[in-house]
Amino acid sequence: MKCPYCSAPDSKVVNSRPSDDGASIRRRRECLNCARRFTTYERAQLEPLMVVKRSGPREAFNPDKLLRGLVLATEKRPVDQDALRAFAYGFEDEVGQSEIAATEIGKRAMTFLRPLDDVAYIRFASVYRDFDSLERFIEEIQGLKKDEEG
Template sequence: MKCPYCSAPDSKVVNSRPSDDGASIRRRRECLRCARRFTTYERAQLEPLMVVKRGGQREAFNPDKLLRGLTLATEKRPVDPELLRAFAYGFEDEVGASEIGSEEIGRRAMTFLRPLDDVAYIRFASVYRDFDSLERFIEEIRGLKAEGDG
């Protein structure tokens, strides 16, 4: 590790301990040239989950974007915002792959919303499935009613 004081390339670790509930390691280091001490933090850097959009372009998964969509769908509905946050920020860990299609994200979000609130589910589905007519709304609602009766 390069010394921040004299830019020497070598230092030695004097002390190490877990930090941030084990998410990182705090290391006290001493420069071998100037003998000054400094602290570094070490974290695992995981490859980001990549989202493959409908047009084929790729972008890094953004849990804030998913949370925003879920929040809009559940606006003024009796759904705990912490459930939405936990789903959005835990999504990447649940996928278990390095790449996912945007359609699959939508399907999983709908599966998540379905048992929570019918109205939120329909709102999300209308955007995800791009409802273009009243008939599509009615068709989806009939499907929900049929599931509920079964």
């Protein structure tokens, strides 16, 4: 495994353990060149989940991309980062099909964030739904209030 710090080609495994309820292996590695440590995750890849983008092309699902969006939405919020990681890396297993629309990924992520944190939900929704005006933003917040009250 190539070191993310110095790009040396060799590292040794210091510790391995199951992760994500046995769906992956977490490996703690040490670079043989710079001696820094880093973590890798290994998981079986049978058939990649394909994401159908809004403009039509298809690309392989990347859980890191989903996790990055979730982390940005929850920045400085009291949300468990392990829950975000479990959602992103378990997403492919939960879908149960070989293809999914990018819009469906966004909907599922919003459904996941909604009970965790309203601010994170609004942040994610503002990017996912591409709010183009203050009025649209206010409508979404009012929808949250209505759901809370009733």
